[in-house]
Amino acid sequence: MTATQAFIAACADVLGAAHVLTDAHDTEPYLVDWRKRYRGRACAVLLPADTAQVAAVMRLAHEHRIAIVPQGGNTGLAGGATPDSSGAQAVIGLKRLNRIRGVDPHNNTITVEAGVVLSEIQARAESAHRLFPLSLAAEGSCTIGGNLSTNAGGTGVLRYGNTRELCLGLEVVTPQGEIWDGLRGLRKDNTGYDLRDLFIGAEGTLGIITAAVMKLHPAPVAKVTALAGLASPHAALDFLSMAQHHAGALLTGFELMSDFSMRIVGKHFPQLRYPFAEPHGQTVLLELSDSESDAHARALFERLMEAALDEGIVENAVVAENLAQSRAFWDLREHIPLAQAEEGLNIKHDIAVPISSIGRFIDETDAIIAKAVPGARMVTFGHLGDGNLHYNVQAPEGVDAKRFLDEFQTPINALVYDQVHAHRGSISAEHGLGQLKVDEAMHYKSPVEVRLMRAIKAALDPHNLMNPGKVVRADAPAAKENIA
Amino acid sequence: MTATQAFIAACADVLGAAHVLTDAHDTEPYLVDWRKRYRGRACAVLLPADTAQVAAVMRLAHEHRIAIVPQGGNTGLAGGATPDSSGAQAVIGLKRLNRIRGVDPHNNTITVEAGVVLSEIQARAESAHRLFPLSLAAEGSCTIGGNLSTNAGGTGVLRYGNTRELCLGLEVVTPQGEIWDGLRGLRKDNTGYDLRDLFIGAEGTLGIITAAVMKLHPAPVAKVTALAGLASPHAALDFLSMAQHHAGALLTGFELMSDFSMRIVGKHFPQLRYPFAEPHGQTVLLELSDSESDAHARALFERLMEAALDEGIVENAVVAENLAQSRAFWDLREHIPLAQAEEGLNIKHDIAVPISSIGRFIDETDAIIAKAVPGARMVTFGHLGDGNLHYNVQAPEGVDAKRFLDEFQTPINALVYDQVHAHRGSISAEHGLGQLKVDEAMHYKSPVEVRLMRAIKAALDPHNLMNPGKVVRADAPAAKENIA
Numbered sequence: 001m002t003a004t005q006a007f008i009a010a011c012a013d014v015l016g017a018a019h020v021l022t023d024a025h026d027t028e029p030y031l032v033d034w035r036k037r038y039r040g041r042a043c044a045v046l047l048p049a050d051t052a053q054v055a056a057v058m059r060l061a062h063e064h065r066i067a068i069v070p071q072g073g074n075t076g077l078a079g080g081a082t083p084d085s086s087g088a089q090a091v092i093g094l095k096r097l098n099r100i101r102g103v104d105p106h107n108n109t110i111t112v113e114a115g116v117v118l119s120e121i122q123a124r125a126e127s128a129h130r131l132f133p134l135s136l137a138a139e140g141s142c143t144i145g146g147n148l149s150t151n152a153g154g155t156g157v158l159r160y161g162n163t164r165e166l167c168l169g170l171e172v173v174t175p176q177g178e179i180w181d182g183l184r185g186l187r188k189d190n191t192g193y194d195l196r197d198l199f200i201g202a203e204g205t206l207g208i209i210t211a212a213v214m215k216l217h218p219a220p221v222a223k224v225t226a227l228a229g230l231a232s233p234h235a236a237l238d239f240l241s242m243a244q245h246h247a248g249a250l251l252t253g254f255e256l257m258s259d260f261s262m263r264i265v266g267k268h269f270p271q272l273r274y275p276f277a278e279p280h281g282q283t284v285l286l287e288l289s290d291s292e293s294d295a296h297a298r299a300l301f302e303r304l305m306e307a308a309l310d311e312g313i314v315e316n317a318v319v320a321e322n323l324a325q326s327r328a329f330w331d332l333r334e335h336i337p338l339a340q341a342e343e344g345l346n347i348k349h350d351i352a353v354p355i356s357s358i359g360r361f362i363d364e365t366d367a368i369i370a371k372a373v374p375g376a377r378m379v380t381f382g383h384l385g386d387g388n389l390h391y392n393v394q395a396p397e398g399v400d401a402k403r404f405l406d407e408f409q410t411p412i413n414a415l416v417y418d419q420v421h422a423h424r425g426s427i428s429a430e431h432g433l434g435q436l437k438v439d440e441a442m443h444y445k446s447p448v449e450v451r452l453m454r455a456i457k458a459a460l461d462p463h464n465l466m467n468p469g470k471v472v473r474a475d476a477p478a479a480k481e482n483i484a
Numbered sequence: 485m486t487a488t489q490a491f492i493a494a495c496a497d498v499l500g501a502a503h504v505l506t507d508a509h510d511t512e513p514y515l516v517d518w519r520k521r522y523r524g525r526a527c528a529v530l531l532p533a534d535t536a537q538v539a540a541v542m543r544l545a546h547e548h549r550i551a552i553v554p555q556g557g558n559t560g561l562a563g564g565a566t567p568d569s570s571g572a573q574a575v576i577g578l579k580r581l582n583r584i585r586g587v588d589p590h591n592n593t594i595t596v597e598a599g600v601v602l603s604e605i606q607a608r609a610e611s612a613h614r615l616f617p618l619s620l621a622a623e624g625s626c627t628i629g630g631n632l633s634t635n636a637g638g639t640g641v642l643r644y645g646n647t648r649e650l651c652l653g654l655e656v657v658t659p660q661g662e663i664w665d666g667l668r669g670l671r672k673d674n675t676g677y678d679l680r681d682l683f684i685g686a687e688g689t690l691g692i693i694t695a696a697v698m699k700l701h702p703a704p705v706a707k708v709t710a711l712a713g714l715a716s717p718h719a720a721l722d723f724l725s726m727a728q729h730h731a732g733a734l735l736t737g738f739e740l741m742s743d744f745s746m747r748i749v750g751k752h753f754p755q756l757r758y759p760f761a762e763p764h765g766q767t768v769l770l771e772l773s774d775s776e777s778d779a780h781a782r783a784l785f786e787r788l789m790e791a792a793l794d795e796g797i798v799e800n801a802v803v804a805e806n807l808a809q810s811r812a813f814w815d816l817r818e819h820i821p822l823a824q825a826e827e828g829l830n831i832k833h834d835i836a837v838p839i840s841s842i843g844r845f846i847d848e849t850d851a852i853i854a855k856a857v858p859g860a861r862m863v864t865f866g867h868l869g870d871g872n873l874h875y876n877v878q879a880p881e882g883v884d885a886k887r888f889l890d891e892f893q894t895p896i897n898a899l900v901y902d903q904v905h906a907h908r909g910s911i912s913a914e915h916g917l918g919q920l921k922v923d924e925a926m927h928y929k930s931p932v933e934v935r936l937m938r939a940i941k942a943a944l945d946p947h948n949l950m951n952p953g954k955v956v957r958a959d960a961p962a963a964k965e966n967i968a
Contacts, residue, residue, distance in 0.1 A: 106721050106840035107871070108728075129729075151674050159733070162672060165649065178932045185838040187870040188646060189910035190635050190685055191917055191925045192955055193937050197681035201674055218728045237590050244592075244702045245613075248775030249643070249733030291732030292784070300776070354669040356590035386671040387591070426673035433675055441675045448662045452944065453677050459943030460936065471676055 004043045004088065007064040011046055011090075014056045019096075021045040030091045033082050034075055038435065040083035042069070045091045051113075051171060051179060051210040057092060058208065059177030066090050067468050070204035072114065072146030075138040077350075078434025080150065080203045080470050089468075094145050097210055103128050108216040109168060109185045114145025114209050121214065130216035133160035133252075137334075145209050151201035153430030158385035159252040159289070160217065162430070164200045169213035172199050175206070175461040185213045198456070203432050204467040206460045220289035224297040225253070225326035226305065229280030229316040234359040236282050236384055238313045243286060246304040250297070253287030254385035256358075261336045261381045268342040269335050272328070276316050284384070285333050287326075336381050340392060344401035346379065347393040347409050349416050353425035355387040362389075365419045369393060372415060373408055388429040391416060417444065433471050442473060488527045488572065491548040495530055495574075498540045503580075505529040514575045517566050518559055522919065524567035526553070529575045535597075535655060535663060535694040541576060542692065543661030550574050551952050554688035556598065556630030559622040561834075562918025564634065564687045564954050573952075578629050581694060587612050592700040593652060593669045598629025598693050605698065614700035617644035617736075621818075629693050635685035637914030642869035643736040643773070644701065646914070648684045655695035656683050659945040669697045682940070687916050688951040690944045704773035708781040709737070709810035710789065713764030713800040718843040720766050720868055722797050727770060730788040734781070737771030738869035740842075745820045745865045752826040753819050756812070760800045768868070769817050771810075820865050824876060828885035830863065831877040831893050833900050837909035839871040846873075849903045853877060856899060857892055872913040875900060901928065917955050926957060 001009070012020045021027045022044050030045045032038065043066070048054045061068050067089040071081040083089040097113035100120070104110070105128050112121055118139040125132035134147060136154035146152075147163045148170070160166065169184035172195075182196055199207055230236050236256055243251050259279050266274055276283075290297035301319045308314040320326040340346055353361045362380060369376050375396025382389040393412055395404035417427050421444050433441050442450055453472045457464075485493070496504045505511050506528050514529045516522065527550070532538045545552050551573040555565040567573040581597035584604070588594075589612050596605055602623040609616035618631060620638035630636075631647045632654070644650065653668035656679075666680055683691055714720050720740055727735050743763050750758055760767075774781035785803045792798040804810040824830055837845045846864060853860050859880030866873040877896055879888035901911045905928050917925050926934055937956045941948075 104838065104840050106725060107838040109838070153672050153674075157671060161649075164678070165645075174932065174936070178935075180932045180936065181930060182933065184908060184910070186836045186908075186910050186913075187641060187839075188637050188836045188867075188872045188913040190637075190914055191910055191912050191921070192685075192929065192933070193690075193940055194648070194678075194681045194685055195933065195936055197678045198940075201676075201678055206677075218732055220732065241590060246775060248702055248704060248773075250775070289732075291730060291734075352670045352672045354588065354591040354593070355671075356588050383672075388672045424668060424670075426668070426670050426675055428675050429670075429672035430674055437675070445676065446665060448658065448664045449666065449676070449679065451662075452658070452664065452679055455943040456677055456682075456940065459939040 003064040004066065007060055007066045008044050010060045011044065011057055014060070015046060015048055015053055019047040019049070021047070030071060030074070030093055031083065033079055038079035038082040040085055041087035042083045042089055042091045043087060045093055047093045047096055049096045051097065051173065054092065054173045054208055054210050055177050055179050058173050058175065061090065061465055062175060062177050062463070065463060065465065067465050068092055069467050070094060070149070070208045072143035073117065073138065073141045075142040076146065076150060076434060077431045078428070078436040080432055080434030080467070081146070082435070084469060092208065094143065100124055101211065104185065105130065107185050109213050110216055111183060111211065111213050112144050113211045115143050118142050118144060118147060125216050126219065129219050131219045132214065132216055134163055134166055144212060144214070148200050148209050148212055149203050150432040153383070153386070153388065155253060155383065157383060158254055159249060164197060166215050167196065167200060167212055168215055170196050170199055170209055171211035173208040173210055175463070175466050183211060183213050201432070203434060203471050205457065205471045206466060218291060220291055222290040222294040222297050223326065224288050224290070224294060224301060224320055225329045226286045226301050226317060226319040227275055227329050228284045228286065228305065228308065228314045229276050230284060230314055231281045232359065233282055233362050235313055236284055237356065237359055239284060239308055240355070240385060242308055242313065243304055246307070247288055247300060250288045250290055250300065251286065252289040253285060255285040255333050256382060256384035257283045257285065257333060257336065258378065258380040260377055261379050262332065264339040264343050264379065265332055265335045268339040272331050272335060274332065275318050280315055285329055336379065340379050340394065343394055345405050346395070346401070347405060347412050349391045350429050350431045351391055351416065351420045351425055351427060352386065352388045352429035353420060353423040355384070357423045358384065358387060358389065361419060361423050365391070365416060368415055368419065369412065372411065435470055438469070438471060438473060487548045488550065491544055491550045492528050494544045495528065495541055498544070499530060499532055499537055503531040503533070505531070514555060514558070514577055515567065517563055522563035522566040524569055525571035526567045526573055526575045527571060529577055531577045531580055533580045535581065535657065538576065538657045538692055538694050539661050539663050542657050542659065545574065545949055546659060546661050546947070549947060549949065551949050552576055553951050554578060554633070554692045556627035557601065557622065557625045559626040560630065560634060560918060561915045562912070562920040564916055564918030564951070565630070566919070568953060576692065578627065584608055585695065588669065589614065591669050593697050594700055595667060595695065595697050596628050597695045599627050602626050602628060602631060609700050610703065613703050615703045616698065616700055618647055618650055628696060628698070632684050632693050632696055633687050634916040637867070637870070637872065639737060639867065641867060642738055643733060648681060650699050651680065651684060651696055652699055653697035654680050654683055654693055656691040656693055658691045659947070659950050667695060667697050685916070687918060687955050689941065689955045690950060702775065704775055706774040706778040706781050707810065708772050708774070708778060708785060708804060709813045710770045710785050710801060710803040711759055711813050712768045712770065712789065712792065712798045713760045714768060714798055715765045716843065717766060717846050719797055720768050721840065721843055723768060723792055724839070724869060726792055726797065727788055730791070731772055731784060734772045734774055734784065735770065736773040737769060739769040739817050740865060740868035741767045741769065741817060741820065742862065742864040744861055745863050746816070748823040748827050748863065749816055749819045752823045756815050756819060758816065759802050764799055769813055820863065824863050824878065827878055829889050830879070830885070831889060831896050833875045834913050834915045835875055835900065835904045835909055835911060836870065836872045836913035837904060837907040839868070841907045842868065842871060842873065845903060845907050849875070849900060852899055852903065853896065856895065919954055922953070922955060922957060
């Protein structure tokens with residue numbers, strides 16, 4: 001019996017045979033990501049029911065030296081949850097760890113297992129008159145374990161932070177199969193190294209997150225949305241500062257949408273009405289979340305818009321008069337990716353730069369791309385309040401999108417990432433590295449940072465059993481300098 | 485020439501002889517903490533002027549295997565910046581790294597060197613019409629490097645978070661003398677392990693923080709304070725929930741003060757007027773920070789207080805009518821530690837529990853202490869909104885304080901920390917471990933957590949050169965289980 005066979009047999013003893021999948025038909029959904037960009041193979045797909053079973057399986061994997069790929073809702077965008085092509089790795093699916101262990105309204109916390117779907121957490125918080133502010137497109141199927149492992153962002157970051165900032169405590173199964181109980185619901189705790197934040201965003205390469213204590217916020221009584229038309233990203237930056245001074249922490253959304261983004265939404269979804277008579281170079285969507293009243297939020301917006309129009313920062317503005325109109329404004333923003341897909345394949349970048357650099361970054365990078373690929377069409381939109389842009393490049397009008405991608409994806413990625421690097425930005429703002437960007441990350445990070453990451457990986461996972469090949473290449477030759 | 489002599493000579497070459505202190509008179513201020521609780525010896529005190537010099541000195545220390553104790557403003561409460569008694573360690577004082585490298589208003593960030601005094605950062609932020617919300621008693625002399633290394637808390641945590649949540653990027657000199665440039669001013673960056681949060685709160689045991697990018701917030705236009713008298717900590721918890729629902733993110737302070745705390749303030753500082761005619765079991769100080777106006781904040785407070793009085797949660801309430809009265813309310817809170825000192829030596833605990841457990845924690849622990857030391861007087865106050873209590877024990881009336889401490893400090897610490905542990909709390913909420921609580925931390929933490937901390941320490945600092953003996957005892961025998 002090989003080590004792999006012995007491992008699978010032992011897992012069946014622990015989990016029950018029904019929860020150890022080896023048949024090709026059964027394992028298929030776990031071996032390909034939802035966009036079908038990555039496909040792998042696995043010796044087995046393991047479906048533990050609770051933390052103790054995850055730990056037992058991990059101890060077996062450690063004993064038999066089987067590499068593990070943790071997987072939640074399988075909605076990632078960087079291939080972080082797909083096994084490699086060797087067939088030697090095992091996938092641990094965490095969807096059966098789907099209990100909400102408790103809600104503590106006075107502590108404003110909810111304790112959840114890794115496999116709980118994000119929208120269920122939002123709903124449970126709401127029923128306790130609280131807000132769980134993490135919100136993103138995949139919320140109906142992504143799991144909180146995946147959100148934590150990729151430190152997911154979304155539309156609420158401006159006010160509430162990334163998933164990292166929403167987490168107070170973790171339960172983690174280590175690569176050795178121990179259970180670290182760090183399920184603390186504390187706002188202040190200075191008793192040693194911050195293990196929690198080390199596991200968050202590590203994409204399953206240091207251990208398996210099995211449960212978490214997440215922060216809740218008071219539920220706002222009103223959410224009001226507004227749109228503003230402006231000339232440029234530079235004007236949008238001035239407007240952001242102004243909005244932050246007027247609204248403080250009430251400002252929960254500040255999204256930028258370029259003219260071309262709005263044009264393709266109008267072209268492919270003509271039922272969605274752009275509220276201004278004339279196009280604007282940029283359109284900003286703002287959201288206020290108010291603990292007083294709808295009327296208070298609208299009055300605040302009116303004052304802000306008046307001031308911004310007076311100072312010539314904004315060309316035109318409209319405040320939503322009701323929930324339906326607020327929804328309609330968000331629809332414009334949320335249909336940009338769909339309109340892009342209708343328009344054809346494109347080259348996507350999920351980048352961040354310091355907020356103050358966004359105008360210069362767009363100006364410079366647009367010019368560089370226009371020179372390299374005349375006619376390329378830029379679909380630029382995103383979370384301006386976080387410095388996070390979806391900076392996507394569409395083939396020139398009439399050019400075959402597939403051929404465009406084949407020819408230009410690699411050079412355009414290099415142009416964009418070089419620009420991001422020059423502006424001290426991030427090549428993956430909210431999607432993680434997975435297998436998609438691990439080489440780029442190793443390229444752009446300093447040798448010191450790569451050495452520190454490798455040292456941590458080797459210290460916690462000396463046999464490289466946890467999601468190998470993702471985030472940091474532990475198996476690659478070490479950076480040249482080795483001064484330890 | 486010994487290794488130590490060679491090291492000191494080489495440091496003099498790098499720093500200039502004037503910045504290498506070895507004379508007892510010169511080194512004295514660096515060898516004792518400000519409360520004079522810890523005293524150490526050092527082979528030298530080194531005063532580098534910039535990051536390059538810190539790195540050069542650290543490379544020499546690495547080469548000669550000299551242990552280093554980083555020190556900022558020397559205002560810590562846990563002895564984390566004081567060398568041991570061997571005389572073999574060297575102190576690196578960071579006060580000459582005192583440049584504010586830049587303010588970026590559009591990005592809402594300030595980039596500062598480790599030795600900049602906290603109040604200078606507050607002032608520079610203010611002059612850019614921004615708020616740097618970190619605020620604590622030592623702000624006139626503590627440095628941001630120390631704040632980061634201890635993840636300092638203070639009075640603004642409820643709304644703005646600890647120092648950790650205020651930091652976007654770091655520059656760190658590693659134990660090998662490399663410079664890690666992680667000075668990123670990004671709100672979103674998911675490209676690998678969170679090294680930033682690993683160095684924050686590590687109290688100089690993993691490397692030396694030399695600079696940081698810190699977050700700024702829009703400056704509120706009004707700050708208004710109120711006091712409420714209530715029956716119990718349980719009522720205070722209900723009141724906190726109510727205040728959060730009324731005020732949302734405008735609520736920036738929620739401090740609890742027990743009756744006995746108010747009585748000793750009244751006794752030793754009779755000029756400070758308690759505004760209610762009758763004493764209350766607990767007094768809560770609330771602060772609102774408003775981006776609209778003073779009038780708006782006061783109106784909000786009035787509505788909140790009316791509702792709380794109607795529901796019988798609050799017994800009495802008063803909203804400050806002007807800045808002077810707001811200041812007077814804060815004076816009551818800030819004079820508690822001074823009144824305690826006047827009352828005599830006492831046993832201090834800086835603890836945190838889940839906010840929802842505070843009432844039960846106080847009831848149970850008060851009863852346990854009353855049984856163990858009849859007549860002991862509890863000075864309980866703190867940041868209720870963060871679950872952080874200063875739970876201090878004063879000798880019974882008429883008992884000699886010094887004798888009381890000698891006899892009861894150790895057993896009372898054990899009683900309190902056992903209770904904290906039972907409530908899944910923290911034995912050091914905002915002061916760190918330093919040398920004061922490292923043994924307690926090793927005792928209460930799980931073997932898994934201690935193993936993970938030791939693995940990280942050994943990976944990044946294999947020769948145990950960085951502030952040895954603080955935070956985690958790398959030199960102690962490893963925990964029994966060793967399953968890696």
